[in-house]
Amino acid sequence: MAPGSIIGGKQVAALKALGFDAVFDTCMSADMTIMEEASEALMRLTQKKDELPHFTSCCPGWVRFCELFYPDLMKHLSTCKSPAEMMGATVKSYYAEKKGLDPKNIVSVSIMPCTAKKGEALRKELGHDGMQDVDYVLTTRELAKLLKKKGIDFESLPDADYDSILGESTGAGRIFGATGGVAEASVRSLYYFATHQAPPDGLLEWQPVRGLTAVKEAQATVPGVGTVNVAIVNGMAAGRQILEQIRKGDLSRWQFIEFMACPGGCIGGGGQPKSQFASSEDMRKKRIAALYQEDRGAKRRSSHENTEIQTVYKEFYGAPLSERAEKYLHTSFDDKSGKIFDSETQHAANTPPKA
Numbered sequence: 001m002a003p004g005s006i007i008g009g010k011q012v013a014a015l016k017a018l019g020f021d022a023v024f025d026t027c028m029s030a031d032m033t034i035m036e037e038a039s040e041a042l043m044r045l046t047q048k049k050d051e052l053p054h055f056t057s058c059c060p061g062w063v064r065f066c067e068l069f070y071p072d073l074m075k076h077l078s079t080c081k082s083p084a085e086m087m088g089a090t091v092k093s094y095y096a097e098k099k100g101l102d103p104k105n106i107v108s109v110s111i112m113p114c115t116a117k118k119g120e121a122l123r124k125e126l127g128h129d130g131m132q133d134v135d136y137v138l139t140t141r142e143l144a145k146l147l148k149k150k151g152i153d154f155e156s157l158p159d160a161d162y163d164s165i166l167g168e169s170t171g172a173g174r175i176f177g178a179t180g181g182v183a184e185a186s187v188r189s190l191y192y193f194a195t196h197q198a199p200p201d202g203l204l205e206w207q208p209v210r211g212l213t214a215v216k217e218a219q220a221t222v223p224g225v226g227t228v229n230v231a232i233v234n235g236m237a238a239g240r241q242i243l244e245q246i247r248k249g250d251l252s253r254w255q256f257i258e259f260m261a262c263p264g265g266c267i268g269g270g271g272q273p274k275s276q277f278a279s280s281e282d283m284r285k286k287r288i289a290a291l292y293q294e295d296r297g298a299k300r301r302s303s304h305e306n307t308e309i310q311t312v313y314k315e316f317y318g319a320p321l322s323e324r325a326e327k328y329l330h331t332s333f334d335d336k337s338g339k340i341f342d343s344e345t346q347h348a349a350n351t352p353p354k355a
């Protein structure tokens with residue numbers, strides 16, 4: 001299918017045809033991530049200033065990079081789990097309770113554009129009550145192969161709806177897949193949490209954070225908070241430069257930094273299907289344009305407006321950063337310096353070789 005095709009509804013139908021009992025939308029849990037992350041960033045901006053700049057943590061490729069090569073900067077990482085893990089944790093707690101299911105009988109499978117999510121799902125920190133949040137991860141490429149193997153003709157499937165109560169998403173949740181999208185979505189809700197006012201139009205079409213430049217910078221003025229200087233890091237080569245600057249003590253230039261490992265963000269993820277179209281900047285641009293088009297056409301464009309999210313918080317989590325939210329939706333990190341082994345040099349790749 002053409003790059004940028006919107007296939008959410010067909011994907012739900014395909015997963016039902018494969019035998020899944022319920023299909024939820026990771027864009028919904030991206031909205032949940034924003035509820036937690038925007039609240040956390042606001043708290044850091046107003047109270048815990050030594051944890052600034054705030055680093056996003058939804059990309060496991062980036063999180064592992066930080067743990068391996070910049071463990072001294074881990075305190076800046078948001079403690080929020082990624083949307084995939086928040087979904088798994090919520091399915092095996094709130095959803096199970098609501099449906100009268102034993103969470104131990106639930107098998108949760110994440111469909112992801114991302115190969116790093118496979119490693120993320122195995123992290124010991126990402127589970128609760130003796131269960132992993134996510135049991136299996138299939139990349140979108142593996143899903144495509146599975147559908148072909150089962151003889152399911154994806155293109156001819158009718159659209160189907162995600163299952164309630166974890167199936168509604170806002171425009172903010174959709175743009176998570178594009179570089180800059182996490183920061184844009186976060187700032188929309190951060191503005192609301194700080195002011196109880198809807199974000200201005202400029203933050204709903206925040207052009208400086210969009211596009212495929214390696215490092216983008218933008219400022220948001222939030223009444224009562226001040227100017228929030230934001231950086232968007234597109235790929236880890238640029239990430240290294242920014243992190244070196246911060247390591248040298250440049251702590252005040254930015255207050256919020258989004259890091260995504262793959263070029264263009266998750267739309268360029270390593271698990272995406274290979275296709276007749278060369279993996280090019282043009283293809284990434286088309287995929288990104290489709291996400292922003294969905295955002296623009298969405299009934300609700302900020303995560304806190306998601307009515308299912310409001311219900312989940314009312315019935316289960318209480319409020320962002322509550323004790324229960326911390327248990328299920330937040331995580332911790334591990335200093336992994338020295339834990340990559342380079343088979344060619346016979347040395348840990350992130351430590352200098354011994355003389």
Ligand code: SF4
Binds near residue numbers: 116267
């Ligand atoms: Fe995975 Fe890449 Fe997205 Fe990071 S940017 S979450 S590594 S697909």
